[in-house]
Amino acid sequence: MTTVEHAAGATRASGRVGLDRQSITGLVFGVLGIALLAGVAPAISGTSRRFNFEPPPDPAGIGFHPPTWVIAIGVLFLLTAVLGFAPPEARRWATPARLLSALAVIPLLLVLSLALSDNPSTNIVNLFNESLVLATPLALGATTGLWCERSGIINIGIEGTMLAGAGIGYMTYATIGDAQSTGWLWFSILISVLAGGLVAALLAVLSIRFGVNQIVGGVVINLFALGLTGFLRSEVIVKTGITTGVGTSEFGLPLLSEIPVIGDQLFRGKPIYWMMYLVVIGTWLVMFRTPWGLRVRSCGENPHAAETLGVNVVRIRYQSVILGGLIAGLAGAWFSMESQTRFEDNMTNAAGFIALAALIFGKWTPWGAFGGALLFGFSRALGTRLQFLGVEVSGFEIPSEFLQALPFIVTLVVVAGAVGRSIPPAAAGQPFQRSK
Amino acid sequence: MLEVEGITKAFPGVVANDDVSLTLNQGEIHCLLGENGAGKSTLVNMVFGLYRPDQGIIKVRGEEVHFEDSGDAIDRGIGMVHQHFQLIPVFTVAENIILGNEVTKGAFLDLDSARRQIDSLAERYGLAVDPDATVGDLSVGEQQRVELVKALFRDADILILDEPTAVLTPGEVDDFFGVVESLTGQGKSIIFITHKLREVLAVADRITVLRAGRVVGTAAAEGATQQSLANLMVGRDVVFRVDKAEADPGAPVLRTQGLRVADDRGVETVTGFDVEVRAGEIFGIAGVEGNGQRELVEAVCGMRPTAGGRVEMLGQETTDWSPRKINELGVAHVPENRSKHGVVAQYTIADNLVLNRYHQRKFSQRGVRNTAAINAEAQELVEQFDVRTPGVDAFIDTLSGGNQQKVIVARELTGDLKALVVAQPTRGLDVGSIEFIHRKIIELRDRGVAVLLVSAELDEIMSLSDRIGVLYRGRLAGTVNAADATREELGLLMATGSSEGQR
Ligand SMILES: Nc1ncnc2c1ncn2[C@@H]1O[C@H](COP(=O)(O)OP(=O)(O)OP(=O)(O)O)[C@@H](O)[C@H]1O
Ligand SMILES: [Mg+2]
Numbered sequence: 026m027t028t029v030e031h032a033a034g035a036t037r038a039s040g041r042v043g044l045d046r047q048s049i050t051g052l053v054f055g056v057l058g059i060a061l062l063a064g065v066a067p068a069i070s071g072t073s074r075r076f077n078f079e080p081p082p083d084p085a086g087i088g089f090h091p092p093t094w095v096i097a098i099g100v101l102f103l104l105t106a107v108l109g110f111a112p113p114e115a116r117r118w119a120t121p122a123r124l125l126s127a128l129a130v131i132p133l134l135l136v137l138s139l140a141l142s143d144n145p146s147t148n149i150v151n152l153f154n155e156s157l158v159l160a161t162p163l164a165l166g167a168t169t170g171l172w173c174e175r176s177g178i179i180n181i182g183i184e185g186t187m188l189a190g191a192g193i194g195y196m197t198y199a200t201i202g203d204a205q206s207t208g209w210l211w212f213s214i215l216i217s218v219l220a221g222g223l224v225a226a227l228l229a230v231l232s233i234r235f236g237v238n239q240i241v242g243g244v245v246i247n248l249f250a251l252g253l254t255g256f257l258r259s260e261v262i263v264k265t266g267i268t269t270g271v272g273t274s275e276f277g278l279p280l281l282s283e284i285p286v287i288g289d290q291l292f293r294g295k296p297i298y299w300m301m302y303l304v305v306i307g308t309w310l311v312m313f314r315t316p317w318g319l320r321v322r323s324c325g326e327n328p329h330a331a332e333t334l335g336v337n338v339v340r341i342r343y344q345s346v347i348l349g350g351l352i353a354g355l356a357g358a359w360f361s362m363e364s365q366t367r368f369e370d371n372m373t374n375a376a377g378f379i380a381l382a383a384l385i386f387g388k389w390t391p392w393g394a395f396g397g398a399l400l401f402g403f404s405r406a407l408g409t410r411l412q413f414l415g416v417e418v419s420g421f422e423i424p425s426e427f428l429q430a431l432p433f434i435v436t437l438v439v440v441a442g443a444v445g446r447s448i449p450p451a452a453a454g455q456p457f458q459r460s461k
Numbered sequence: 462m463l464e465v466e467g468i469t470k471a472f473p474g475v476v477a478n479d480d481v482s483l484t485l486n487q488g489e490i491h492c493l494l495g496e497n498g499a500g501k502s503t504l505v506n507m508v509f510g511l512y513r514p515d516q517g518i519i520k521v522r523g524e525e526v527h528f529e530d531s532g533d534a535i536d537r538g539i540g541m542v543h544q545h546f547q548l549i550p551v552f553t554v555a556e557n558i559i560l561g562n563e564v565t566k567g568a569f570l571d572l573d574s575a576r577r578q579i580d581s582l583a584e585r586y587g588l589a590v591d592p593d594a595t596v597g598d599l600s601v602g603e604q605q606r607v608e609l610v611k612a613l614f615r616d617a618d619i620l621i622l623d624e625p626t627a628v629l630t631p632g633e634v635d636d637f638f639g640v641v642e643s644l645t646g647q648g649k650s651i652i653f654i655t656h657k658l659r660e661v662l663a664v665a666d667r668i669t670v671l672r673a674g675r676v677v678g679t680a681a682a683e684g685a686t687q688q689s690l691a692n693l694m695v696g697r698d699v700v701f702r703v704d705k706a707e708a709d710p711g712a713p714v715l716r717t718q719g720l721r722v723a724d725d726r727g728v729e730t731v732t733g734f735d736v737e738v739r740a741g742e743i744f745g746i747a748g749v750e751g752n753g754q755r756e757l758v759e760a761v762c763g764m765r766p767t768a769g770g771r772v773e774m775l776g777q778e779t780t781d782w783s784p785r786k787i788n789e790l791g792v793a794h795v796p797e798n799r800s801k802h803g804v805v806a807q808y809t810i811a812d813n814l815v816l817n818r819y820h821q822r823k824f825s826q827r828g829v830r831n832t833a834a835i836n837a838e839a840q841e842l843v844e845q846f847d848v849r850t851p852g853v854d855a856f857i858d859t860l861s862g863g864n865q866q867k868v869i870v871a872r873e874l875t876g877d878l879k880a881l882v883v884a885q886p887t888r889g890l891d892v893g894s895i896e897f898i899h900r901k902i903i904e905l906r907d908r909g910v911a912v913l914l915v916s917a918e919l920d921e922i923m924s925l926s927d928r929i930g931v932l933y934r935g936r937l938a939g940t941v942n943a944a945d946a947t948r949e950e951l952g953l954l955m956a957t958g959s960s961e962g963q964r
Contacts, residue, residue: 314570316563323549323560330547333511334561334611335532451551460511 047119051109054126058102065137066095074139075146078286084148085286091140098133102126134407142414150290152406158294160395160402161301161363162187162373165356166380167387167394168308169225169349174389175312176345177325177338178232179239179454182246183353184377186224190357192254193220195368196261204270204366214273214297214358221354222347224250229346233339236456247377255370262368272366273297297359304352309391321345325450328457338457353377382437388447404433462487462650463508463539463619468517470503472859474851477503479674480517485619485650490641492661492682493654494694495671496891497863498849501654502544504671505621508652509541510534521619532561540612541621544654544862544889545800546604550597554590555579558611582613586643587636598726600751602633609640620644621652624862626660627889630750630917638664656863656891658687670694695893703896705903708927711740714880714911715761715792719770721935722756729768730756732935736913738880743902743912745926745943747919749955753935754915755797758884761913762794763787764802775879788817791879795870795886797915803869804857811839811853814872846871847897863890870898874905881905884915899925919951933958 194217202209387393510528759765796802
């Protein structure tokens with residue numbers, strides 16, 4: 026029995042006032058809805074803007090009136106709020122309404138920011154593509170977390186694992202390939218991947234063999250990776266004198282990239298980006314469709330039960346954590362050899378932690394985690410876009426730091442309300458001791 | 462089929478098995494009896510490859526084996542239903558069953574053909590299971606069937622059943638023995654552990670009794686009586702009847718009015734329940750399991766929200782109070798689900814024994830635990846309730862199932878009580894311990910505690926209670942004085958909700 030249900034039951038039963046998550050979400054949407062209808066819509070009345078589908082000059086696109094959109098979304102929010110307090114019979118509509126409202130936050134942010142800027146148009150196809158690209162390391166990182174936690178090991182060392190992959194891979198590329206040759210580039214990406222696997226193996230040994238608290242183990246990994254890559258940068262990478270180089274290059278998917286207007290924007294991309302999709306699909310297939318995946322999940326839920334069926338829990342946990350590490354290493358390579366071709370200290374910049382948030386949003390499923398990563402990727406892309414659109418509120422230019430953070434805050438709050446309780450694998454974080 | 466010769470197994474502080482030998486013949490049911498902590502589970506866990514013996518040999522079909530893990534035992538055709546179910550609640554029945562022996566098509570799981578295999582097994586042995594149901598939603602009886610199918614799915618022909626009937630309702634027990642019969646009929650050999658002597662006499666071909674890790678006797682079932690077995694197990698004369706004086710009821714202590722409670726799925730299973738339990742009396746609730754017992758108890762103790770009506774204790778309305786507040790009134794609760802609500806597996810025995818009182822002056826000063834006081838109290842309780850353990854600082858999950866139950870009862874029956882709500886208090890206990898706990902509950906009654914007793918054991922209800930209420934479809938179908946209650950009358954009430962038969 027969850028506390029939420031308990032509170033809801035108590036409220037209904039005795040008429041005492043109690044606030045559960047549903048009514049809080051309802052309240053938030055209610056307030057937002059009223060604000061949109063009464064405050065925002067009048068303030069931007071008469072504006073007219075365009076969404077473009079391709080870069081200038083003379084782009085295709087559609088024009089729209091921001092106030093109409095704001096009013097429509099405002100009404101949706103109000104409906105959601107009302108449904109949140111509706112009698113139980115009507116409550117089955119409440120959940121879809123909440124989800125729809127949460128999704129509507131994305132167009133709302135877009136429409137609003139465009140309305141508040143002096144630019145009359147922006148390319149949204151390109152914005153979508155940027156979101157996907159920026160989601161790459163997050164989706165890979167979330168998949169890492171998925172493999173670890175589904176097998177019962179909490180991994181907060183994803184950040185460090187990625188960083189080690191990024192640093193060690195780039196160091197290899199700079200020292201033996203002068204950061205110039207494609208052959209060495211692929212070799213170095215492979216090294217990134219292996220480095221990730223190695224770091225994860227360290228975590229696995231700490232937490233499985235020695236039973237170190239898994240959170241502590243993860244922190245150790247993060248600190249270790251930060252120190253190690255800092256050292257490698259100043260002692261090896263800097264000394265090569267190489268500051269940049271040739272990274273992976275874009276290619277278009279056959280046929281799809283030929284589609285007019287959007288094809289070239291959506292179906293051209295770099296290799297690690299494409300591999301991200303393969304990793305997500307592969308993870309889903311292996312985890313939910315194969316015997317080994319079933320065993321992995323059993324170890325994360327009830328390792329003792331798995332043991333009674335002859336499943337080797339310790340081995341499965343090693344395998345999953347290391348597999349996760351290989352994926353994190355690939356994410357590292359994205360930073361130092363695909364997104365940019367260089368290495369900076371702490372270049373992963375908390376992506377490993379955001380990936381964990383995406384995993385939780387996604388309720389420990391591959392597609393959910395990918396959705397979470399996409400959401401955060403969109404937040405990043407929009408934050409950047411907002412900066413050069415120059416959003417003003419009553420003549421006052423909003424500071425760019427705030428604009429960068431805003432989409433994160435909004436999506437976090439709203440999605441937290443709409444996604445609801447997310448239940449981790451039952452045995453995640455619990456050390457397992459084989460029976461004697 | 463199976464021979465165990467001179468097995469010894471020690472855990473830190475205890476010798477759980479000491480030179481144990483046992484043989485299991487083809488097609489026989491061999492019952493393993495013994496007090497709580499006698500070493501029954503330990504022995505069968507070694508046969509199943511979960512534990513490795515310190516000494517001695519195990520032979521399967523005449524061949525000596527050394528199991529590294531349960532996988533090896535499964536490969537030799539051994540299957541086991543564990544005392545505490547080993548299931549994965551979020552998996553479906555089919556996933557639970559195939560785990561470790563997956564059915565595949567190419568590299569992928571083949572759930573369709575797994576489903577077909579499960580259905581055909583289910584039919585062959587009369588074990589109805591729905592392969593697509595989520596295990597966490599199933600009743601205990603259904604979960605048990607899943608455990609059985611799990612073993613049969615692996616073609617086990619030696620089956621180990623560790624207290625399979627402890628958690629079943631009388632009706633389910635009958636079904637279960639039907640299944641066991643069809644199993645032996647098809648040539649399976651069974652090691653059967655139970656504390657219920659009546660069951661032993663009904664099904665066993667041979668019986669082995671363990672005491673403190675040693676075999677005290679193996680015999681054919683013919684000629685044995687409940688009394689002889691009990692005496693052999695405990696090593697002294699056991700009295701099956703509870704002697705108690707006439708009750709002297711005082712003021713009402715616990716009262717419910719029109720209480721309504723919904724289960725986890727939102728279905729109302731308690732539908733207007735009225736009861737009044739007075740100080741110094743034991744009110745027993747009989748009923749076929751699933752008629753709202755669990756929800757009733759949980760709602761009274763504040764663990765489940767009510768859907769209507771009121772609960773009163775000691776003259777105050779306590780509807781939807783928190784369990785802690787209710788507890789502080791002097792209301793103790795022995796929960797039905799031992800591992801879920803009864804103990805904290807990661808804590809020591811001492812900590813589990815003071816779970817409800819750790820914050821009191823005696824055990825903590827300004828937020829700092831007084832370990833010495835906690836351990837002293839725990840030591841006393843362990844001795845008083847005869848918990849078999851090497852020490853109070855051992856983790857609770859190293860205790861045998863019955864001894865875990867004793868810890869819970871010891872904790873809840875101690876302190877300044879006004880009321881006691883007990884559900885299945887003696888589930889999984891040996892006859893000696895049952896006798897002791899029954900005496901303890903009566904002692905509390907005589908001190909003026911109001912006792913609400915819920916039990917699936919009609920015998921327990923009839924011998925302990927002063928008044929008996931029959932719960933039928935969420936309400937009281939009738940209340941009778943225990944002194945003039947008959948099994949037939951109660952059985953009729955339980956089955957039909959009316960003493961005149963079908964309504
Ligand atoms: N994993 C363990 N670690 C330490 N001690 C253990 C462990 N498992 C069992 N023991 C101890 O071994 C003894 C025998 O326990 P066992 O579980 O075999 O008893 P049992 O006969 O099955 O009792 P019950 O009827 O209560 O289930 C007990 O004293 C118990 O405390
Ligand atoms: Mg046992």
